[in-house]
Amino acid sequence: MKIVFYIILCISIFSCTSTKNNSDFVDLSESTILQSPETILRFEDKYPVSIKIVDSLLFVINIKADTCIDVYNIETRQKIKSLGSVGYGADDLINPTFILSVDVDRVLLDEGNLKKIVEIEKDDNGALLLKEYIPYPDSIFISSETNLSKNYIVGRKIDATNPNMFFVYNRNTGKTLKAKCPITLNESVSDYNYTFASIVALNEQQNRILVGMYFFDLIHVYDLEGKHIQxxxxxxxxxxxxxxxxxxxxxxxxxxxxxxxxxxxxxCYLLRMIVSPMAEKTESMLIQTDWNGNMINSYRFVDNVSGQFYIDENAHKVYIIRNEWDADINEEVFDIVSFNLK
Known part of the structure; x- marks a missing residue:
């Protein structure tokens, strides 16, 4: 009787694990090679990590600099202004990140030091300045991978003891829904927040959230009620x-x-990294999907790229940060480049 019970238990556990880890395989063997980019800007003394384009303005978030954000005219390639002094003062920034949004056409920043969602806007004289957009909701402070729509804020709570993959904050009710990772691991881990580190994309109109994972070669599809779809x-x-x-x-x-x-x-466009300990550099790909996770196109970069990128669907271009070794100055340099996606 004990043997029969043990067999049934093993079958039950295996069935549960297989169901949770079930996924559709996506073939990337026919990816388009992206090469010969146009260089927009070059940085020899700054470390750009994120970019965003609104109209003719290119916004660049830097680290290892006195100010966090530089703004350029993308047509003339001239710098217009620097914003966000680095520090812990009342108006200083520490580590701002761009907030993603499908339907809010503003330059929004997630900035934990100020405990505010910050907007870069023009005053009556056309000068760029930092201004509070909305207060940072207490229940989701402090977060990363933040997305904002008319009725929701979606992102990942930064907390080593937090086992959830992402949250959905309802801006109207103030309630927060938490979604756990659907993956079953073979062992327990000491830090689930790090292990299940995710990137998150929100589309309220299509009732979809797409979630990629830093260390897992997976994309998950959810609805706004937190239901795992695929x-x-x-x-x-x-x-x-x-x-x-x-x-x-x-x-x-x-x-x-x-x-x-x-x-x-x-x-939804996702930057995929293939990290190999034997390779000289990390291989990078751009995956384009619809909001049900079905792949539309896949692209393979020849260059070493990283950071928050920007897609111009009208011009069929991706703007991204490339880094390489410049033999003339014997230093690593960073470029903002654009690749044609046609």
Whole structure:
């Protein structure tokens, strides 16, 4: 009787694990190669990490600089203004990130030091300045991967003890819905927030949230009620093992995952990284999906790219940060470049 019970228990556990980790495989073998980009700007003394374009203005978030944000005229390539002194003062910034939005055409920043959602806007004289857009809701402070729509804020809460993959904050009711990762691991981990680190894209009109994962080669599709709809995997070894001793993901042999995303009305674009310990550089891809997670196009970068990118669907271009070694000055340099997606 005990043997029969044990067999039934094993079958039940296996069935549950298989269901949770079930996913559709996406073939990336026919990806388009992206090369010969146009160089927009070059930085030899700054470290750009995020970009956003509104009309003719290019907004660049830097680290390792006295000010966080530089604004350029993208047509003339001239700098217009620097914003956001780095510090802990009442009006200083520490680590701002662009808030993603399909339907809010503003330059919004998630800035934990001020505990505000900040907007970059023009005053009556046309000068650019930082201004509070809305207060930071207490229940989701402090967050990352923030998306904002008319009725919702979606993102990932930064908390080592937080087991959830993302949250959905209702701006009208003040209620927060929390969604856990649908993946079952072979061992418990010491830091679920780090292990299940995710990127998040929101489209309120289509009732969809797309979630990519830093260390898992997976994209998950949810609705705004937190219901898991589908998962897509991009390699056979899409879920890394867990080191039993450290309770951390075993990433020494390499991994693939998603580090940035960009939502538009019809599509979602995700930056996929393939990290190999034997390769000289990290391989990067751009995946375009619809809001049900179905792949539309996939692109493979020849260059080493990173950071928050921007998609201009009218011009069929992706603007992204590229870094390379400049032999003439014997230093690493960073460029903002554009690739044609036609």
């Amino acid at each position: 998962t897509f995997k991009f390699s056979e070894k899409c879920i890394p093992d867990v080191n039993k001793n450290t309770k951390m993901l075993a990433l020494d042999n390499g991994y693939s995952g998603f580090t940035r995303c960009f939502p538009t009305e019809k599509y």
